[in-house]
Amino acid sequence: MAEPILEVRDLVKHYPLTRGILFRKQVGAVRAVDGVDFALxxxxxxxxxxxxxxxxxxxxxxxxxxxxxxSGSIRYKGExxxxxxxxxxxxxxxxxxxxxxxxxxxxxxxxxxxxxxxxxxxxxxxxxxxxxxxxxxxxxxxxxxxxxxxxxxxxxxxxxxxxxxxxxxxxxxxxxxxxxxxxxxxxxxxxxxxxxxxxxxxxxxxxxxxxxxxxxxxxxxxxxxDRVGVMYLGRIVETGTDTEIYEHPTHPYTQALLSAVPVPDPAAREHRERIILTGDVPSPTNIPSGCRFRTRCWKAQERCALEVPALAVPEWFGTAGGPAAHDSACHFAAEKQVVPVDEDGDGPG
Structure with a gap:
């Protein structure tokens, strides 16, 4: 992509939670947006x-x-x-x-x-x-x-x-x-x-x-x-072109979202694997440690609770290249075709 017209770096928005009437004291924050990066x-x-x-x-x-x-920056034409x-x-x-x-x-x-x-x-x-x-x-x-x-x-x-x-x-x-x-x-x-x-x-x-x-x-x-960013609990967890995200998703959350997309073709619907997430979305006032999706993820391991995954191309995809080699914030990112693809390659819809 040429020089972006709009560039967002480490964008954060926290809404303070306070207690008291005469003497208000901040006791926490709603972390609505917690470090978003993208360019347009x-x-x-x-x-x-x-x-x-x-x-x-x-x-x-x-x-x-x-x-x-x-905190963070929103740059329009560099400003x-x-x-x-x-x-x-x-x-x-x-x-x-x-x-x-x-x-x-x-x-x-x-x-x-x-x-x-x-x-x-x-x-x-x-x-x-x-x-x-x-x-x-x-x-x-x-x-x-x-x-x-x-x-x-x-x-x-x-x-x-x-x-x-x-x-x-x-x-x-x-x-x-x-x-x-x-x-x-x-x-x-x-x-x-x-x-x-x-x-x-x-x-x-x-x-x-x-x-x-x-x-x-x-x-x-x-x-x-042209490009898609998938957000979960205040952060972008996967980003790439429409083909990369829809036909070659690597983050478990993206795969779960795509599995819920209605498929009009009954034959294709029978062969689709439905991924049903357990539990509720955590409160933005109490974000899980490490990977924030780990409480609902079927791949979660001990590492997921200790380390925050970076939004980057997984190293095991970087050398091979291809559409699966796009940014994904998961320690165990793996390609999985969830949505059945039409003959024209457009997928459902």
């Missing part, structure tokens, strides 16, 4: 997947500076944006926009569609001349597949899929270079999900956008992503 290239899509509560949305909020990290404020931060935010998860609560019900999409121009007046804004809003509605005549309607007059298109249009208003999409299709019907994902795919080609695409649905992530 121009025009690339990085998918981030994982269970609820693993820290995906917290990472998204830190990327657009809605949350300040406890650490975690240290910016005022005008400098405002300038960066113009180039890093966000599409929120819930299309019903992310739009102000008291504002018309024209006002919602045009609001970024009020915050960044240099992006469009005042007399040209209404035309720009109409163009954006057309770009996302909505009738420009809807400009004076209110959010309650639209379906969920249409509202998410409005959210995407708002994100595109300032012509950003990076869009952080936090589960943009999880609240939509399956048929509408496909429409929105295809729309985002087309817009990426038209505008040269880079996406950080967060989702639960692994089939959708594979459809849109």
């Amino acid at each position: 290239g121009r025009g690339e899509t990085l998918g981030i997947v994982g269970e609820s509560g693993c820290g995906k949305s917290t990472v998204a909020k830190m990327l657009v500076n809605l949350e300040r990290p406890t 650490d944006i975690t240290r910016l404020s005022g005008r400098a931060l405002k300038a960066v935010r113009r180039n890093i926009q966000m599409v929120f998860q819930d299309p019903y609560t992310s739009l102000n019900p008291r504002m018309t569609v024209g006002d919602i999409i045009g609001e970024p121009y009020d915050i960044h007046p240099e992006a469009a001349p005042k007399g040209d804004r209404r035309r720009r809003v109409r163009e954006l509605l057309d770009v996302v597949g909505l009738n420009p005549e809807y400009i004076n309607r209110y959010p309650h007059q639209f379906s969920g899929g249409q509202r998410q298109r409005i959210g995407i249009a708002r994100g595109l208003a300032l012509r950003p270079e990076v869009i952080v999409a936090d589960e943009p299709v999880s609240a939509l019907d399956v048929s509408v999900q496909a429409q929105v994902v295809n729309l985002m795919d087309r817009l990426q080609s038209e505008f040269g956008l880079a996406y950080v695409f967060i989702a639960h649905d692994l089939s959708i992530v594979r459809h849109i992503s």
Whole structure:
């Protein structure tokens, strides 16, 4: 990958737990994000997947500076944006926009569609001349597949899929270079999900956008992503291209996630090995020692409780090369094909 447009290094976000009323004392912390590293290239899509509560949305909020990290760095074009404020931060935010998860609560019900999409121009007046804004809003509605005549309607007059298109249009208003999409299709019907994902795919080609695409649905992530990062309990445990992750997973957690992906072909479904994890996800206030997945892992040994596995290519894969030689945070990483692969090599979905 060429020089990344966005680079995240050792990103940490801890929320303090306090006790007392008059004299508050910190007694612990919720370790929502606990050392995340990744890079995003121009025009690339990085998918981030994982269970609820693993820290995906917290990472998204830190990327657009809605949350300040406890430590670590987020570099946009080489500049650490975690240290910016005022005008400098405002300038960066113009180039890093966000599409929120819930299309019903992310739009102000008291504002018309024209006002919602045009609001970024009020915050960044240099992006469009005042007399040209209404035309720009109409163009954006057309770009996302909505009738420009809807400009004076209110959010309650639209379906969920249409509202998410409005959210995407708002994100595109300032012509950003990076869009952080936090589960943009999880609240939509399956048929509408496909429409929105295809729309985002087309817009990426038209505008040269880079996406950080967060989702639960692994089939959708594979459809849109160039690379995938799998998160568990605040950390990325495996990362690689879509082919490496889906067809050659090496981390036990990734393999368990993939085994739960619905397979439409009944014949292929019969030959799939289902991996069912035991126990619950540990509390982020009490992270297990060593490998944080060891309490649910069928490969766990004494070493897993003593040593934190590094996110790197396992040495026994490094010499052989191939698609299994990608970063995996496991002491006993081993390739295992979990999802049946179609003849065209695309897998399910």
